[in-house]
Amino acid sequence: MxxxxxxxxxxxxxxxxxxxxxxxxxxxxxxxxxxxxxxxxxxxxxxxxxxxxxxxxxxxxxxxxxxxxxxxxxxxxxxxxxxxxxxxxxxxxxxxxxxxxxxxxxxxxxxxxxxxxxxxxxxxxxxxxxxxxxxxxxxxxxxxxxxxxxxxxxxxxxxxxxxALPAQPCLASRIMTGLRIAPEDLEFVDKVEALLRDHVPGDLRCRVTADGVVIEADHLPTTATALAAAQCQKAGRIFLGHKPYQRGSAFVLPDTLEADQHHG
The missing domain is CATH 3.40.50.620 (HUPs)
Structure with missing residues (x-):
């Protein structure tokens, strides 16, 4: 039974x-x-x-x-x-x-x-x-x-x-492995994601990498892209554009540098 x-x-x-x-x-x-x-x-x-x-x-x-x-x-x-x-x-x-x-x-x-x-x-x-x-x-x-x-x-x-809340790992999961965790980076990530949330259905991540900021989503409307670019410019950050959402793309393992697919 x-x-x-x-x-x-x-x-x-x-x-x-x-x-x-x-x-x-x-x-x-x-x-x-x-x-x-x-x-x-x-x-x-x-x-x-x-x-x-x-x-x-x-x-x-x-x-x-x-x-x-x-x-x-x-x-x-x-x-x-x-x-x-x-x-x-x-x-x-x-x-x-x-x-x-x-x-x-x-x-x-x-x-x-x-x-x-x-x-x-x-x-x-x-x-x-x-x-x-x-x-x-x-x-x-x-x-x-x-x-x-x-x-x-x-x-x-x-x-x-x-x-129906989407998965929301901690904001630190948006920072590429090896980059120091700074409160101002986490505040920026949260601000951008909150700003884009109404424009982007499904999973959304604002990734901070060594080269700049990437917005990950299955689809990023032109309006959302412009908003993200404006926020990056305002914060003095480099906007690298949009990529399809990939779970765990900010996470890299030591030595192999392979992305682990089980992180936010």
Missing amino acids: TIDPLIRLHDVLCELPNLTVAVSGGVDSLTLAFTAARVVPGFSALHAVSPSVPPAATQRVKDYALRHNWPLKLIESGEFNDERYRANPHDRCYFCKSNLYATMAARSSGPLASGTNLDDLGDYRPGLIAAKEHGVRHPFVEAGIDKATLRQIAVQFGLADIA
Whole structure:
């Protein structure tokens, strides 16, 4: 007999009293938090405010917490104080998540959980190593739930505003590996993507490379191209034009210099 995924998720969550969910502002963590708030005694949510997190994501978390009466704490995870993270090596995500989960674990009275799902396990994600080191639970994984299923759960709960949210990795994923992570670059990336969002359907990335700025999208209308070029000129950056969206194109592995296709 096939057990409903939501029932499996409830079974996992009910074994985690005083659970704290790390909420980034995407569909995964928000759906997990919404579910946990309904069934977990002592549930709470934590959100890290950082230059690498789009302000719109932070606002979305605040809105959800207010709307659904979640106990929410906003924290600073401190990754920008870590030179290993700022250097932007191929395993940057490990240092980011190490800082994040260490800070969150210190603020949690019970277990800590992330919105990681089954699809994430096939990616190159050094952050999962950091999660394991800090004892972070992954209820979606434990319940056998992938991205498509968790989106269905969001729809089932009537969370239409997040169910179809596109994947939004942290803003640092737009910076080519090896280029130092600077808050002003992340602010620029977020500003450009927010400006173009209404003009570009589907996936959209503003990539910062050693040579200049590239806009990646399956289709970039002339109006959006002009907007991007104007923003680059205003910021004193070189605009290299448009390329088709390629997942992980800003990420390069050491030695091979091959792009890993499992990053934003």
